[in-house]
Amino acid sequence: MAAGTIRYWAAAKAAAGTAEEPYAAATLKEALDGVRERHPGELTRVLRRCSFLIDGDPVGTRDHETVRLAEGGTVEVLPPFAGG
Numbered sequence: 525m526a527a528g529t530i531r532y533w534a535a536a537k538a539a540a541g542t543a544e545e546p547y548a549a550a551t552l553k554e555a556l557d558g559v560r561e562r563h564p565g566e567l568t569r570v571l572r573r574c575s576f577l578i579d580g581d582p583v584g585t586r587d588h589e590t591v592r593l594a595e596g597g598t599v600e601v602l603p604p605f606a607g608g
Contacts, residue, residue, distance in 0.1 A: 525550050528597035530559065535603040536574060539567035547599060552576060552583065552591035555599055575602045 531544045540563050549555035560568050576583040576591075577600035583591055593599065 526593045526595045526597060528593060528595065528599065530555060530599045530601060532601045533603065534605050536567065536570050536601045539563065539565075539570045547593070549593055551589055551593060552578065552599065553588040555593060556588060570603055571601070573604055575604075576600065577602065 525548055527546060527548050529544050530547050532540045532542065537543055540559075545562075547555040547558060549558060556571060559571065576588075577598075578591060579594060579597045580600075
């Protein structure tokens with residue numbers, strides 16, 4: 525199990541009520557399961573529309589169960605937004 529930081533942006537940040545929080549998980553799926561437990565409600569709905577970066581690399585369509593997290597890593601939670 526790795527420990528790191530989850531950073532929320534835009535609507536995800538508003539729904540979480542915080543800009544970032546720690547994770548303790550081996551995979552992205554485990555980290556997001558923990559987020560859903562800590563923040564039931566609006567953030568859970570927002571996560572369905574989000575894309576994710578792991579240490580700067582896009583997750584894309586990979587199964588979250590296969591995305592390993594590194595010790596000291598960062599998960600960026602990016603909801604869709606308008607503009608460029």
